[in-house]
Amino acid sequence: MTKRLLVMNEKDNVGVLLEDSKAGEFCNYKGKEIKILEDIQFGHKIALKDFSKEDIVYKYGEEIGYALEDIAKGQWIHNHNMGCRRGK
Amino acid sequence: MQFMGYKRANGQVGVRNHIGIIPSVFCANTVAKRIAEQVEGAVYLNHPVGCSQVGEDLEITARTLIAMGNNPNLAAVLVVGLGCERFTPDEFVRGLAKSQKPVEKVIIQDEGDSLKAIEKGVRIAKQWAAEFSMQERVPCDIKDLVIGVKCGGTDATSGIAANPAVGVMSDMIVDNGGTIMFSEVTELLGAEHILAARAVNEEVAEEIVCTIGHMEDKLREIGTKKEFAHRGALISTGNFDGGVSSVVEKALGGIYKSGSRPIQGVVQYAEKPEKLGGVYLMNSPGHDGEVVTSFVGGSAQIVVFTTGRGTPTGFPFVPVVKVTGNAFTFEKMKENIDVNAGTIISEGESLESKGKEIFDMVLDVASGRKTKAEVLKHDELFCVTRV
Numbered sequence: 001m002t003k004r005l006l007v008m009n010e011k012d013n014v015g016v017l018l019e020d021s022k023a024g025e026f027c028n029y030k031g032k033e034i035k036i037l038e039d040i041q042f043g044h045k046i047a048l049k050d051f052s053k054e055d056i057v058y059k060y061g062e063e064i065g066y067a068l069e070d071i072a073k074g075q076w077i078h079n080h081n082m083g084c085r086r087g088k
Numbered sequence: 089m090q091f092m093g094y095k096r097a098n099g100q101v102g103v104r105n106h107i108g109i110i111p112s113v114f115c116a117n118t119v120a121k122r123i124a125e126q127v128e129g130a131v132y133l134n135h136p137v138g139c140s141q142v143g144e145d146l147e148i149t150a151r152t153l154i155a156m157g158n159n160p161n162l163a164a165v166l167v168v169g170l171g172c173e174r175f176t177p178d179e180f181v182r183g184l185a186k187s188q189k190p191v192e193k194v195i196i197q198d199e200g201d202s203l204k205a206i207e208k209g210v211r212i213a214k215q216w217a218a219e220f221s222m223q224e225r226v227p228c229d230i231k232d233l234v235i236g237v238k239c240g241g242t243d244a245t246s247g248i249a250a251n252p253a254v255g256v257m258s259d260m261i262v263d264n265g266g267t268i269m270f271s272e273v274t275e276l277l278g279a280e281h282i283l284a285a286r287a288v289n290e291e292v293a294e295e296i297v298c299t300i301g302h303m304e305d306k307l308r309e310i311g312t313k314k315e316f317a318h319r320g321a322l323i324s325t326g327n328f329d330g331g332v333s334s335v336v337e338k339a340l341g342g343i344y345k346s347g348s349r350p351i352q353g354v355v356q357y358a359e360k361p362e363k364l365g366g367v368y369l370m371n372s373p374g375h376d377g378e379v380v381t382s383f384v385g386g387s388a389q390i391v392v393f394t395t396g397r398g399t400p401t402g403f404p405f406v407p408v409v410k411v412t413g414n415a416f417t418f419e420k421m422k423e424n425i426d427v428n429a430g431t432i433i434s435e436g437e438s439l440e441s442k443g444k445e446i447f448d449m450v451l452d453v454a455s456g457r458k459t460k461a462e463v464l465k466h467d468e469l470f471c472v473t474r475v
Contacts, residue, residue, distance in 0.1 A: 006248060006433075016244055016331070018433055043244030043331035043396075043414075060247070062278070064337040077333065084334030086277040087307065088321045 003027045003036065005046070009061030014045040014077050016059075021046075037074040045077040057082055089264055091454040092225035093232070093389075097188035100160035101232040103389040103454045105223060106131045106405045107216050108162040109209065110153060112180045113138030113173035119194075119202050120168040123209035129217050131404040133470045139173040145475040150175050152358040152472045154183030155385030157191070161405045163220040164190040166213055168205070171197030190216060225456065231265030233454060234364060236383030236391040237345040238272065240376040242323075243330020243396030247341015249413030249432035249442075250394035256443020257392065257450060258347030258367070267364045269355070269383050270346035272374040273303045274322060278336030279343050283369070288350040295354045299371050326397040330414075345394065357473055358385025376401060377471025380408065384470075390453055392446065400424040402461030403469040407453045410460065411446060424460050 004018035005027040015029060021040045026033045029048055040046055045059070051071040056063050065084035071077060079088060094102040109132040111120040117134050124132035133156060137149045153175065157165040165184055169177030177193045184191045192212050199205040237254055239246050258268045276283065280300045287293035311320050321328075322335045332338050352366040358381065361368050372382040376399070380391050384406050391406060393399075396414045398421040412418050415430025422428075427446055431437040453459055 008248070016248060041331065042416075045244075045331065045333065059337060060340040062282070062336070062340050064278070064340065065334045078331070079328055079333045082333050084278075084336055086304070087311070087335040088323065088333075 011061040012058045013049050014059050015048055035074050038076050040076045047071050047073050047075050047077050049073050089230050090227045091451045093228035096160050101228045102160035104161040105163045105220055107213050108165045112169040112175050112177045115170040116168040119205050122206045126210045127213040127217050130213050137472050138175045149472055152385050155358045157184045158187045159384050164216040167193040169195045171195045233266040234388045235261055236269045236388040238379050239394040241395040241397035241399045242327050245413035246394050246396040250411045250429045251344035252439050253429045253442040255344040255347040256439055257446040260447045262349040268367045269370045269386055271370040271372045271379045274374040276300050276339050279339040286351045288352050292353055299354050330396050358382045360387045377469045378473040380469040381471050400466050401468040402466030404467040407459045408461045426460050
């Protein structure tokens with residue numbers, strides 16, 4: 001079953017899952033399926049691309065932080081793997 | 089477009105008609121409370137300040153307490169003093185003169201003891217209560233409304249649903265000549281360029297950037313000491329649990345509340361803008377109580393408060409309209425939350441339609457409809473900021 005995904009801005013490289021999602025399920029982004037790689041809760045963010053360490057994370061079309069490590073497309077993005085120079 | 093409010097002698101408009109019993113110092117809290125308990129329509133403010141303070145800290149306390157008394161939702165004010173406090177009841181009373189409302193004071197040390205002070209206070213307040221119960225609501229214009237917008241207990245739905253919907257309401261208020269105040273400067277980090285671009289002129293743009301920069305410096309000074317590293321997070325555990333990962337992400341979702349109209353200026357803590365109409369940034373840290381109190385000081389008659397995680401709080405004499413973007417939270421806390429904006433996510437309802445619903449709710453509340461926080465007598469949000 002495809003999980004509902006919300007991407008706030010064209011420039012964004014993360015989306016918000018609008019349903020609790022399990023590893024192995026899918027969401028749809030720009031007509032392509034993204035495999036959800038780990039359990040992600042309602043309201044939390046999923047990577048829409050493969051991130052290298054230090055890559056900028058965009059939501060609302062703006063920078064919200066940077067990758068603390070390599071993050072694969074479909075992984076959960078949160079404060080465990082995303083830093084922010086302006087503060088947590 | 090109009091609502092039914094209470095016209096004050098100085099031309100301001102109230103949406104409630106309470107008698108305010110306000111201590112000038114914390115030592116008078118219990119006397120103020122006992123007076124308010126005995127008089128219908130009376131409310132009191134509980135606080136820990138008014139003495140043993142100096143400089144800017146005492147100035148903010150004095151300015152804020154005076155501004156509470158001047159808010160148009162209060163028909164009359166009784167100042168309750170101890171008698172030896174640093175913020176004197178006389179200064180308090182003088183500060184209320186411009187409101188042209190009835191003001192009296194009761195000083196515990198002058199009356200003899202707390203029992204005598206309570207008795208005198210009740211006799212004064214009950215007279216006012218009888219008198220103001222006769223005052224009728226009259227048609228008032230939206231240009232006389234000042235609405236504060238705030239979020240607390242933010243989760244990921246706040247930036248997606250509740251705040252953008254409140255932003256639609258904010259634009260409607262401004263387009264009808266009214267005033268919107270937003271704040272939470274500790275949680276605007278990373279959004280300053282967007283706000284500066286909305287400034288009415290260069291000077292205001294610079295003021296916005298400086299206000300946020302100053303707050304960031306202050307936070308860095310107190311928040312980055314090594315021994316307090318485990319206390320370094322600016323946003324709450326509930327924000328993280330709700331899917332918000334950084335202060336910038338919170339800021340970008342938070343600023344939607346203020347809508348899209350030009351920002352007219354920055355107002356210092358609990359001060360009233362010289363000229364009403366349009367959007368103002370109030371300079372307050374993000375604490376729910378400190379922000380709501382600063383709006384009330386800025387003469388806000390109503391506060392619209394978004395909450396993804398859910399909070400029941402209210403203010404003693406200013407209605408707080410709760411809006412959640414999280415349908416699960418609404419289901420759990422519907423006794424505390426007035427508007428369910430979760431339908432934007434669960435049913436695909438448009439932001440415009442939900443924004444209009446919030447606008448209509450604000451006008452109903454302005455005309456007397458009680459918010460859920462008022463009905464349940466929630467009054468936690470009076471809190472004076474400290475330096």
